[in-house]
Amino acid sequence: MTIRIDRRKFLMGSSALVAAGAAGVMPSWAQAASLRLTFWGGQARADRTYAVTDLYTAAKGTAIEGEFLAWNDYWPKLATQTAGGNAPDIIQMDYRYIVEYAKRNAIAPLDEFVGGVLDLSTFDQDQLDGGKVDGKLYGISLGANSVAMLVNTTAFEEAGVTPPTNDWTFDTLMEIGEAFKAANIRGGMKAIGDGSYSEPMLQNWLRQRGKDLYTADGKLAFDEADAIEWYTMWNKLRDAGVCVSAEDQAIDTGPLETTMLVLGKSAMLQSNSNQLVAFQTLVQDKLGMVGFPRVAAGVGGGHYRKPSMFFSVGGSSANKEAAADFLNFFISDPEAAKVLGVERGIPCLPSTREVVAPTLDEQSQVALNFVANLGDLLGALPPPPPASAGEIDASLIRTIGQEVGFGAKTPEEGARDLIAGANDILSRA
Amino acid sequence: MxxxxxxxxxxxxxxxxxxxxxxxxxxxxxxxxxxxxxxxxxxLGLTIGPMITSLYLSFTDFDLLTSPDWVGANNYMRMFTNDPKFWASMRVTMFFVVFSVPLKLAFALAVAMLLNRGIKGLPMYRALFYLPSLLGASVAIAILWRQIFAGDGLVNKLLLVFGIEGPSWISNPKTSLWTLIILSIWQFGSPMIIFLAGLRQIPQDMYEAASLDGASKWRQFVKITLPLLTPVVFFNAIIQTIEAFKSFTPAFIISGGTGNPINSTLFYTLYLYQEAFGFFRMGYASALAWVLLALVGIFTAFSFLTSKYWVHYDE
Structure with missing residues (x-):
């Protein structure tokens, strides 16, 4: 956990504000001495974010007090703050939680500011809609992203294997895996991490089969037969040495540093397009990006452009308009755009994209091109997942995937327990 | 007034x-x-108040964002009739308590006996051996442990010297819990200090008399040291058992808060934490906390009841 309050700047900012206020040049809401901002992410994101809050303070006088945590610590803290009536003014929000927070008025509708301090006239329509709950706007998308397969191109070169393209299928994956096994580089590097308990990968695979994880009314959208096939397929990949062993995969407990790609145990890893930037800072090798493998040649529709994250305004915030003004600055200011790049995803304003594009380094360029050129991989945006999706991911998809991986359960037993457990959790919520 | x-x-x-x-x-x-x-x-404000609140919450559904809903004894009913994860976490915790406490006490006693031979520089050794206990519950040690027992960690590098290729201890469900038990044994400092004080209390003339009668060292240990030390053993056993039930940090850090692989390190406290702060079921988590309190209470009461049969106070 890191809290950043630069006292000197804070004092300077607030005294400048008082002076300006006395001169009567500031709008009324700028009386707010400071805004509180909270987000999840790592140091790279924090550095960029704080550079922008400094720009905003310099331009508008309002000081911004930021705080960031890792994803796992972020949600307990935010829920506790919200319960205590002490939620920050500006809250980074995820597609998974936005409905829950909106329905409980823990975040505020922003429609009254649209056209005022918030100019969204050219904002991408699908990203705008992604931030709506029951027709009202609760979150401003900070960027579009998609799931993506990160590819260690240096390792592929070393092994003498041709890296995959967006056309590749699970059969191609099998061939790549065999080739990697034969090449035996870096102490037996495997082609891919074990994706059998990766929720995004399961969802992508289901969507290609015309199904999904959840329906719009929060029920399961796949059945036992799908799950059996899924686990059987991964068992085959694991037994063939295409993916890493269950024991190796269990080392991955969430942080990027523990992933198979960073540890050098696999040449590919399922991730999100915007995370290429973060992963590239952790590995020496050059990383590239392709779509997830197709279930069969020519089958698409598994991917979708999802709002990678939103900024929302706290429901109990006393400075909603000031917060909305900051949001507008964050998404549209050209200087801010240059600092932020595509670290939170592809910007949703065309003007911002134009500013960002020429300033990007090679990796960010790759991410931008990938999301812009998904082609037939792209399907429709699925409905927001039910509130207990996070629990089903953590306590069923992950645990049962490990049980099947370690051989403690057969694919049939795993599939049965997954469906029964998920239905139980969904009915309990 | x-x-x-x-x-x-x-x-x-x-x-x-x-x-x-x-x-x-x-x-x-x-x-x-x-x-x-x-x-x-x-x-009253920081212990009793929150405890009463948690007792109330244990009979409700409460997700932090909306106000609590009274559900009667549903949380407790679910726990005992319809929650495999509750029993899984109970098994892990029981296994941990049953193995870590006796092993830790035995190790602490052995070190205390070694240090009780009037060696030079005793205060220094005492401080050195106590050090792991001071660091024990810290995040840094848990992270260190992760490194030591990782697939390419220190333990496996040592084993490789002897030609043995070790598994990845922390990510293998068969061995992961044992790494936590070893971590707990390593923190033997505080029972050791108490044992050392207890050993000092035993009159030397008893050993001298026994030696004159030709009693072997082992016989002296069994017939003199252990019986006279039972009050200290009793105290240490109770304190360490309670500590073991409450153990949380190492499992949380080493498994990244998941209790994996395959829930093999899902301590009761970790499950409680997941329910409360992972899935926002404060009511259910409160009920779990009260069951843990009752369980520790029963264990302690049982120890006290049986103590009269094996604890000798020299009066």
Missing amino acids: TARSLQSGASARERAATPSLWSRIWQNDAPGYLFLLPWLIGF
């Missing part, structure tokens, strides 16, 4: 034969309570 109290105190002194209960309490105990006040405020 003060003036009136003083007055009643004065009149009570006059009617010394029949002082009222309140004035007696005031006169005798007020200074005591005054000195207790800082602790008492903390105890």
